Amino acid sequence: MTELMDGRMTAKKVEDDLKIKIGLLRERGKRTPQLTVVLVGDHPASLSYVAGKDKACQRIGMNSEVLRLPRTISQTELIKVVQRLNDDSQVDGILVQLPLPAELDPQEVVRAIDPSKDVDGLHPINVGLMHMQLKGFEPCTPRGILRLLDEYQIPLQGKDIVVIGRSNLVGRPVAQLLLNRNATVTVCHSKTADLQRYTRAADVVVVAIGRPHFLRKEHVSSKCVVIDVGINRLENGKLTGDADFDALNGYVSHITPVPGGVGPMTIAMLLENTMDAYYAHEALREV
Ligand code: NAP
Secondary structure, eight states, X not given: OOEEOOHHHHHHHHHHHHHHHHHHHHHTTOOOOEEEEEEESOOHHHHHHHHHHHHHHHHXXXXXXXXXXXXXXXXXXXXXXXHHHHHOTTOOEEEEOSSOOTTSOHHHHHHHSOGGGXXXXXXXXXXXXXXXXXXXXXXXXXXXXXXXXXXXXXOOTTOEEEEEOOOTTTHHHHHHHHHHTTOEEEEEOTTOSOHXXXXXXXXXXXXXXXXXXXXXXXXXXXXXXXEEOOOEEOTTSOEEOSBOHHXXXXXXXXXXXXXXXXXHHHHHHHHHHHHHHHHHHHHHHHO
């Protein structure tokens, strides 16, 4: 029997908790937390992700603002927008939706965000804090993966965990968070010589590569927990992950479905990070 790790249900628990907290703030006449998302251009997937984040804010009563900017905006103008949001005391969280148009430098834009409002956890200061196991914002997808593992009481300490993929967005930070929890972590990538050698021996495999149905039965043991981060749209329009779900379901110990696994957790962690930013900003104002 394979247990499905339900990201929708787990995300709803997080959202319900945040909704109560925001309700209490309202009752006490306090300011409402605000997330501002900056969207440059009209990349269809980005439009859909931004709409999902906006709806999630509405569900929990968080203020949500989406700044839609033309794809022709210059780097300087975009950075000015970010700086204005940094200075706006109503804004707790700033997220610049990636990818940006090719002419813009995403690293420079992310570095312009005030680290105390960087609820996506991508500013080098927050990345550094995470590596040093100090308090900062953890990136949403890796944090969501850890939360889902905890929800299903998957032990991490001393376990052999393989992360496939080494992007700054998912692979590297999730490997770091797992290491911070005392797992023995191996990071594999496109140049790994013998992937199966690592994955067959793993207690947990996190696959984040963007290749539909890549992780198959022969890659893993039947005791493995499979976390599928991939979001791939097939020609028939269906969304699928990086794991061969149909083959692994019924064989492995646990698996996350796509959709309904890691995706909803990412949004829930964005809301949670924004709430944490709010508390930190309010605490500073009271000093
Ligand atoms: P990315 O930046 O394209 O990185 C892909 C990584 O996969 C790279 O490190 C690459 O290795 C590795 N890779 C590619 N082909 C491989 C292969 N055949 N064997 C082993 N490693 C391979 O992608 P990303 O941003 O991390 O995203 C990965 C997937 O997760 C995508 O499908 C994306 O849509 C999805 N995603 C989902 C969420 C969510 O909320 N669920 C959030 C973010 C991303 P090299 O470094 O050697 O090139």
